[in-house]
Amino acid sequence: MTDVASPHTDPEQKRGLFETLEIDTRLLGMIGAFILICLAFTWYTDGRFLSARNIFNLTIQTVSVAIMATGMVFVIVMRHIDLSVGALLALCSAVMGLLQVRILPQYGIPLGSPLIAPIAMAAGILTGAAVGALNGWLVGYQGVPAFIVTLGGLLIWRNVGWYLTSGQTLGPLDPTFLKFGGSEGTLGVTLSWIIGALAAAAAVWAVWRARQVKERHEFPVKPIGAEVALSVVIAASILGFVYFLNSYLIPDARLKRMFEARGEVMPEGYTEGFGLPISVVVVIVVAIVMTIIALRTRFGRYIFAAGGNPDAAELSGINTRWLTVKVFALMGILCGLSAVIAQARLQNHTNDLGTLDELRVIAAAVIGGTALSGGVGTIYGAILGALIMQSLQSGMAMVGAEAPFQNIVVGVVLALAVWLDIQYRKRTGALK
Amino acid sequence: MTIETKIDPRGTPLVEMRDISISFGGIRAVDHVSIDLFPGEVVGLLGHNGAGKSTLIKCLSGAYHADAGDIFINGEQAVINNPRDARGYNIETIYQTLALADNLDAASNLFLGRELVTPMGFVDDGAMEAETRKIMARLNPNFRKFKVPVAALSGGQRQSVAIARAVYFNARILIMDEPTAALGPHETQMVAELIQELKREGLGIFLIEHDIHAVMKLCDRAVVMKNGARVGTVNVAEVTDDDILGMIILGKKPPQAV
Incomplete structure (x- = not known):
């Protein structure tokens, strides 16, 4: 076949600056919006918003929603929805709480045993996987709309947890388990720098490897200067983030207690930074793994294909029913993981853990550019979406905005983000 | 319609679908239909909307599973339960919707x-x-x-x-479901050239087509269906387009047809 492409739409001829540099303008827009929000709040709070303390708190508050939002991206990309994530989080938390407080100590595994945290976590995550798989089976094999299945789940699972725990708050929890909550478990300054440096090196390596692959296939590559600039920006962002978290100092009183616990006396003028919280490391690992799944595995490719055109996916030999089960099960696993972090942050299990999280998680994915019509969404978008929502909420609380306005603003931002996204897609021709 | 046991001088057919039937909710979409296809041959499938052409061919591409009947590929019985199986037999399909x-x-x-x-x-x-x-x-x-x-x-x-x-x-067997329905004249011509080229390479092609002129130009044989049943099969060179239209509209079988 010849001459099907009309010459005046040839993209090789009129490539803009961003296209040549292959910079994702959507990502740029989101980061821009995030920076704008941060600057506005910083100005209103005389710099308190961008203080190390606030950034530290902001990140650990975002983790639980961000983890689930990455799974919600896959669910929504496949044209489904999961309204039960908050309820499922509560059930997973109930299972983990019961194991730590009531069940395992009866079998000779007391709090503080090295076994108790892994067993509890595994059980919680398995619970999430099982419930998620059940949702996926009902949606994929039985044809019940995901909205209905998970609306039912929203009513069912939190109350199953309530029944199991008789509505009681469960605590205290295992000290190892608590390290996943945030400020209780940080890596300290040195280890954080090492991890930051490794991450920066890995990111730069990934950029160069992508270039090598292109050169091997003789595809056009960006100017070398652009690659260097991109690498520098990425590495600087990672190390800057670590610097911020490292500069948040552990309060004196708490340091003194830590020294006393070791039977030592704290030297005069001694300071120590928190460094990277373990929960933040968890969310970063989840983000990387989920991104690799989305972009580099058949599983991820099929999720996007089935979301873009379910019939085409089916006709290409993809088992879309089983795919649905796997996607919902993955969502459940991430709910279990979020339950670990949410429970550890709160330091006990309560029945209202994760209430309304389904709405925050869906909003984060959607603000991050996941289209409810399916087929479109990114992991980094969902995490940025979660970060933007949490920034708005905590920023407005710092400014002292009245409670009704906090929700009004988040709602407006949600609608605005989707409107902007639709305009963007119309202009780039991805939406007709 | 009875099973035909004809001996063809061209040897073993690439595809033979024997006595295929499939129903949806009590409606016989395809009713005991048999068709075959030889290497380097283009067989047109014609009929009104709802005549059962696409349904019949979807049994070959694996999108549907026939209720009754057998499929033979190169003379050997084939089991096609899903699109992946069909691909295993080197059957490729270009759907009307393109399935992209x-x-x-x-x-x-x-x-x-x-x-x-x-x-x-x-x-x-x-x-x-x-x-x-x-x-x-x-x-x-x-x-x-x-x-x-x-x-x-x-x-x-x-x-x-x-x-x-x-x-x-x-692909050894290509199914094209109205490949030019959405195309302009220039692009239609390109598809026609491609069909000729693939034919020379020895592929067998099933072409579902409404345009009678395209059928007369591109196809070696034409199978006409009406209400789920096969009206007849004709060698395109032996009939006029009026004959074929008569088969499509009236279900009238010309004397040359089998």
Whole structure:
């Protein structure tokens, strides 16, 4: 076949600056919006918003929603929805709480045993996987709309947890388990720098490897200067983030207690930074793994294909029913993981853990550019979406905005983000 | 209709569908239909909307499973339960709707369900794009939009992606469901040339087509269906287009038909 492409739409001829540099303008827009929000709040709070303390708190508050939002991206990309994530989080938390407080100590595994945290976590995550798989089976094999299945789940699972725990708050929890909550478990300054440096090196390596692959296939590559600039920006962002978290100092009183616990006396003028919280490391690992799944595995490719055109996916030999089960099960696993972090942050299990999280998680994915019509969404978008929502909420609380306005603003931002996204897609021709 | 046990001088048919029936909710969409296809042959499938052409052919492409009847590929009985099975027999289909995932780029669509992977098992986008560029250079040398979702392509460009997907994997049997329905005259001509070329390469092609002139020009034989049953099969060279129209509209079988 010849001459099907009309010459005046040839993209090789009129490539803009961003296209040549292959910079994702959507990502740029989101980061821009995030920076704008941060600057506005910083100005209103005389710099308190961008203080190390606030950034530290902001990140650990975002983790639980961000983890689930990455799974919600896959669910929504496949044209489904999961309204039960908050309820499922509560059930997973109930299972983990019961194991730590009531069940395992009866079998000779007391709090503080090295076994108790892994067993509890595994059980919680398995619970999430099982419930998620059940949702996926009902949606994929039985044809019940995901909205209905998970609306039912929203009513069912939190109350199953309530029944199991008789509505009681469960605590205290295992000290190892608590390290996943945030400020209780940080890596300290040195280890954080090492991890930051490794991450920066890995990111730069990934950029160069992508270039090598292109050169091997003789595809056009960006100017070398652009690659260097991109690498520098990425590495600087990672190390800057670590610097911020490292500069948040552990309060004196708490340091003194830590020294006393070791039977030592704290030297005069001694300071120590928190460094990277373990929960933040968890969310970063989840983000990387989920991104690799989305972009580099058949599983991820099929999720996007089935979301873009379910019939085409089916006709290409993809088992879309089983795919649905796997996607919902993955969502459940991430709910279990979020339950670990949410429970550890709160330091006990309560029945209202994760209430309304389904709405925050869906909003984060959607603000991050996941289209409810399916087929479109990114992991980094969902995490940025979660970060933007949490920034708005905590920023407005710092400014002292009245409670009704906090929700009004988040709602407006949600609608605005989707409107902007639709305009963007119309202009780039991805939406007709 | 009885099973025909004819001995054809051209040897074993590439495809033989014998006595196929399939019903949906009590409606016989295909009613005891038998058709065959030889290497290097183009067989047209004609009939009104709802005559059962697409349904019959979907039993071959694996999208549907026939309630009764047998399929033989190269004389051997074939079991086709899903599209993956059909691909295993080198049967490729270009659907009327093209069956493209609009949100993915050309390479992802071309290799959908058959991705090239690295030794580590990860999807190898670079290799797939390189292969896509190669086959597109042959089919549609002006194709440049390798990086954008196929939603942003023109009708003809989308069609060339769908055709590339069918041709790339060494199809022996090609099913084309109204391949030119959405195309302009120029692009229609290109598809016609491609059909001639593939025919010379020895592929067998089932062509579902409404345009009687295209059938007269491209097909060796034509099978006409009406209300789920086969009206008859004719050698296109032996009949006029009026004969074929009579079969489609009235269900009238001309004397030359079998």
